[in-house]
Amino acid sequence: MKRFIATLLTVALALNASPQEKYGTEEAWADAQIARLKEKSPTAQERSQWFREARLGMFIHWNQSSVVAAEISWSKQFYDDDGEKLLHNPRPTLKHCKAQEHTDWISWFKPAVPKEIYDHLHKSFYPAMYNADSIVHTSMQAGVKYIVMVTKHHDGFCMWDSEYTDYDIMSTPFARDIVSEMADACHRHGMKFCIYYSQRDWHHPDYSSENLPRYNLYMRNQIKELLTKYAPVAGIFFDAHAWNKDPEVWESETLFKEIYAIAPDILINNRCGVPGDYYTPEQRVGSIDMETMWESCMTFTGEWSWRGFANEVIPVEKCFDYLINCAGGNGNLLLNIDPLPTGQIDPREKSRLKIMGEWLARNGEAIYGTQGGFLRPADWGVSTRKGKNLYLLVKDWNSFPALLPITGLKIKEITVGDKAIDFKAGKNGVELSVPESCRDRYVTVIKITTNRDLTDRELL
Numbered sequence: 001m002k003r004f005i006a007t008l009l010t011v012a013l014a015l016n017a018s019p020q021e022k023y024g025t026e027e028a029w030a031d032a033q034i035a036r037l038k039e040k041s042p043t044a045q046e047r048s049q050w051f052r053e054a055r056l057g058m059f060i061h062w063n064q065s066s067v068v069a070a071e072i073s074w075s076k077q078f079y080d081d082d083g084e085k086l087l088h089n090p091r092p093t094l095k096h097c098k099a100q101e102h103t104d105w106i107s108w109f110k111p112a113v114p115k116e117i118y119d120h121l122h123k124s125f126y127p128a129m130y131n132a133d134s135i136v137h138t139s140m141q142a143g144v145k146y147i148v149m150v151t152k153h154h155d156g157f158c159m160w161d162s163e164y165t166d167y168d169i170m171s172t173p174f175a176r177d178i179v180s181e182m183a184d185a186c187h188r189h190g191m192k193f194c195i196y197y198s199q200r201d202w203h204h205p206d207y208s209s210e211n212l213p214r215y216n217l218y219m220r221n222q223i224k225e226l227l228t229k230y231a232p233v234a235g236i237f238f239d240a241h242a243w244n245k246d247p248e249v250w251e252s253e254t255l256f257k258e259i260y261a262i263a264p265d266i267l268i269n270n271r272c273g274v275p276g277d278y279y280t281p282e283q284r285v286g287s288i289d290m291e292t293m294w295e296s297c298m299t300f301t302g303e304w305s306w307r308g309f310a311n312e313v314i315p316v317e318k319c320f321d322y323l324i325n326c327a328g329g330n331g332n333l334l335l336n337i338d339p340l341p342t343g344q345i346d347p348r349e350k351s352r353l354k355i356m357g358e359w360l361a362r363n364g365e366a367i368y369g370t371q372g373g374f375l376r377p378a379d380w381g382v383s384t385r386k387g388k389n390l391y392l393l394v395k396d397w398n399s400f401p402a403l404l405p406i407t408g409l410k411i412k413e414i415t416v417g418d419k420a421i422d423f424k425a426g427k428n429g430v431e432l433s434v435p436e437s438c439r440d441r442y443v444t445v446i447k448i449t450t451n452r453d454l455t456d457r458e459l460l
C-alpha cells in the first residue's frame with residue numbers, strides 16, 4: 001500500500017513539475033541536516049553522485065604566507081601593544097601535547113611571523129609563474145576529478161577580487177584574480193571547481209566579537225559573490241572549529257538557503273554545524289563507512305602550505321596508501337598541494353602526482369565509480385566493487401591471505417591487467433596466487449568477475 005501511495009505521489013509530482021522545480025532551498029536545507037545518504041531525498045543522492053564516483057580531489061592551500069615559507073594563517077602571531085604578550089591565539093607548547101600528531105601540529109606555528117609582518121606579506125606576493133591551466137593540467141594527469149581551492153583562509157586574506165574587502169589579491173603587486181583564473185581553467189578543462197572558505201577570520205574586526213551577525217553577513221555576501229562570479233562552483237569546504245560547531249553561530253540555515261538559491265546542486269561539507277553532504281577526517285584516512293559520504297584531506301608534508309624545500313615530502317608509496325585506503329573505505333581522498341611563492345607546484349609533489357596518474361590510467365577502473373568493500377581494508381590492501389566485479393588492491397604481498405573469504409558467489413574469472421590468474425574456489429573461500437611478473441610496483445589490482453551484483457553485499 002505504502003509503495004502504491006508513493007508511486008501515485010511520484011506520478012502526481014512528475015505531472016505537476018520537474019524534480020528540479022520541486023526541489024527548492026527548503027528541501028536542500030532539510031537534506032543538509034541529514035548525514036546518511038540513503039535517508040536523504042533522491043535528488044540529494046543524485047546530485048552527489050559525481051562526488052562518490054570521483055574518489056580523488058586536489059586541495060590547494062596557498063596565499064601570501066608562502067612568501068616567507070610559513071604555515072598559512074597559523075604562523076601569524078598576535079602580540080599585545082607592547083609587543084610582548086601573545087594574545088588571542090595563544091600557541092600550545094610541547095608540554096601541552098600528549099600525542100605525536102599534536103607535536104607535529106605545533107610546527108604549523110613556525111616560523112612565527114609577527115602580526116605586523118604577516119599583515120603586510122601580501123605586499124610582497126607576486127607569484128609570477130602562476131598558471132592555472134598548468135595546475136589543472138597537472139591535476140588531470142594525476143587522475144584528479146575535482147579541485148578545492150582556498151579562497152580565504154583563517155588569516156582573512158582573499159585570493160579573489162572581492163567587493164567586500166581591500167584585504168584581497170588586488171592589493172598585491174600581482175593584482176590578478178587568482179581564483180577567477182583557476183575557476184576558468186577548471187571550467188575550460190571540465191574539472192569540477194570547488195572552494196574552501198574559512199569562517200574563522202583573524203582580519204575581520206567583527207569576527208569572534210559581539211558583532212558576529214555583521215561578520216556573518218560579510219561571509220554570506222562573499223560566498224554569494226564567489227558563487228556568482230566563478231560559477232559553476234561544485235562544492236564548498238567550510239572550515240571552523242570547536243566552539244563554532246553550533247549552526248546558530250554561523251546562521252547556517254540562512255547561509256545554506258542563500259547558497260542553494262544560487263547553486264542548487266552544490267555540495268557542502270560538515271563544518272558549519274550540520275552534516276551537509278559529507279564529513280571530513282583531517283590528516284587521517286577515514287574508517288570504512290557505507291552509510292555517509294566522507295573525504296579525507298591529507299597533505300604531502302604534514303603541513304598545509306609551502307614550508308620550503310627543507311621540509312620532507314612523503315614518498316609516493318604513502319600517496320598510494322592514502323588513495324586506496326580512501327577508496328577501499330568508501331570515501332574520497334583530497335590530496336593537498338601547497339604551491340611555492342612563485343605560483344608553481346613543488347616539483348617533488350608534481351613527480352608523485354605524475355606517478356599516481358600513470359597508475360590510475362592503468363588501474364582507474366578499480367577506483368573511480370566504485371564502492372568500498374566488501375572485504376574490509378587490511379594490511380595487505382583493500383577491496384572495491386562495481387557491479388559484478390570485486391577488485392583487490394594489494395600493496396603488501398607478505399600479508400596477503402592464502403584463503404580469501406569470498407563465498408556464495410560464482411567466480412567467472414580473475415585477472416590482473418590482461419592476464420588470467422589461476423584460482424581455486426571452494427566452500428570456504430578462494431585461493432589464488434599472482435605471479436611476481438604480474439605484480440605492480442606500487443599496488444596490484446586483481447579483478448574478480450562474479451555472477452552477481454555486489455552493490456549491497458554486507459562487509460566482511
Ligand code: GLC
Pocket residue numbers: 061239240282297304
Ligand atoms: C584545519 C586547519 C587549516 C586547514 C584545514 C583543512 O582546519 O586549521 O589550516 O586549512 O584544517 O581541513
